[in-house]
Amino acid sequence: METLGDRMRLQVQSQTNTLTPRLEIRNLRRRFGNRQVVDDVSLSLQSGKVTCLLGPSGCGKSTTLRMIAGVDMQDSGEIYVDGNLICDTVFRVPPERRQIGLMFQDFALFPHLSVCDNVAFGLKGSKDAKRARVQELLAKVNLGWAIDKFPHVLSGGEQQRIALARALAPRPRIMLMDEPFSGLDNRLRDGIRDETLAVLKEEDTAVLLVTHEPEEAMRMADDIALMRNGRIVQQGAPYNIYNAPVDKQAVAFFSDINVIRSTSHGALTETPFGQFLTPGLDDGAPVEIVIRPQHLKLDFDRAGKGPLPTASDGVAARGIVTRARFMGNESLVEFQMDHDASHLKVTVPNVFLPKEGTALWLTIRRDRCFVFPAQA
Structure with missing residues (x-):
């Protein structure tokens, strides 16, 4: 006849087997x-x-x-x-x-x-x-x-x-x-x-x-x-x-990336896209802000209005189109940015092929950015 002790031992054995x-x-x-x-x-x-x-x-x-x-x-x-x-x-x-x-x-x-x-x-x-x-x-x-x-x-x-x-x-x-x-x-x-x-x-x-x-x-x-x-x-x-x-x-192992480089001051890092929190980094420490191309957004309403802040996406920054290609389900547009001549890539759903030299404003999904200390 099975006793309470027998049942408890079986339960312990079953839990042990499950966890091993x-x-x-x-x-x-x-x-x-x-x-x-x-x-x-x-x-x-x-x-x-x-x-x-x-x-x-x-x-x-x-x-x-x-x-x-x-x-x-x-x-x-x-x-x-x-x-x-x-x-x-x-x-x-x-x-x-x-x-x-x-x-x-x-x-x-x-x-x-x-x-x-x-x-x-x-x-x-x-x-x-x-x-x-x-x-x-x-x-x-x-x-x-x-x-x-x-x-x-x-x-x-x-x-x-x-x-x-x-x-x-x-x-x-x-x-x-x-x-x-x-x-x-x-x-x-x-x-x-x-x-x-x-x-x-x-x-x-x-x-x-x-x-x-x-x-x-x-x-x-x-x-x-x-x-x-x-x-x-x-x-x-x-x-x-x-x-x-x-x-x-x-x-970078899972997707293409964009890297925005800056410097930490007072636990904040200034970028053309607004400020980012960088707690735990010394003043003057180099910072890399990483964002995937699909999380950069084109702001067509801002053309000609300048870098006005928005609540969700920080500040817009202007770039000049250097290349645009259709990739099947999306288009890949490359920009040279005004602020430091760096290059950023943006993916846009469907067909979007602006001419080389076109000026457009970009914003970023701040909740999709990764902030890392810069690596040597």
Whole structure:
């Protein structure tokens, strides 16, 4: 008979299991020669969630992935799966026993094996049991009809879905994905990503996706870890990473930026667009105010009236059009500003192509500006 104490112990155990990360890496470091490729990286993943390790080429993303998979060995740090140590600098579980699936840009399907044999490769059990698992996964990726086909008759997108099914076949606890969609045609990529994400969620797999494409990270991730020079510089939900960036480089990684440079005096910075608060900065400290092109606005009503202040957008500043281009859904207009001959870019919905030399007034969305100490 179950007692109150038994129920309390089960509740505590359930809470502990829920809170324990499916994958946790602590203070991983890896050096190649004189270069510190991965520098004190810590990260945790929960089951059913997608975490994107996002950053430019050469920042250490793929090396981190290889250490988790067991293909490469860290110089220091620890790796845990479901709270159990699988690797440090002394103890090491072999890659094939880590219950970690891998997907790479190269699908690496065996051309001489059928789709069924490709997906079943590495599975244990009877032939019927393996074929049943293959049929289950192919149904999830809408390729049940291809079970007895060979890879060469399939499109790139279909081969990618076969590679996904093969990686999921052994029921891995964790899926590591290194730029898996970069080889696909742009027209196919969004659909394939969405299908892949749906299957991974259904399998309740913890996913670590490596990518250098911000759009892909924003589209797929529950959590983004922004990596630069071997370190994670910011981590959080896509909304927070985009709207509360840690520095100018973080803003620039997700979009084009404009930078307005000034100097702090008395916790205020004067700009042609009005004053900005800069608390905590010394007098004379250089300041960079960063704003994305879509958050600059053209003020047609102000033409010829001068820099009059407004309640929401500060002060208008005049610029001269140097270039205008239609980009499909919007137009990109470039200006040389009167106040310091700096250049700013503005995006305008639909078609707007003013002639070179046209004078226009600009205002900025002050709530969309990011104020940072200037970097050397």
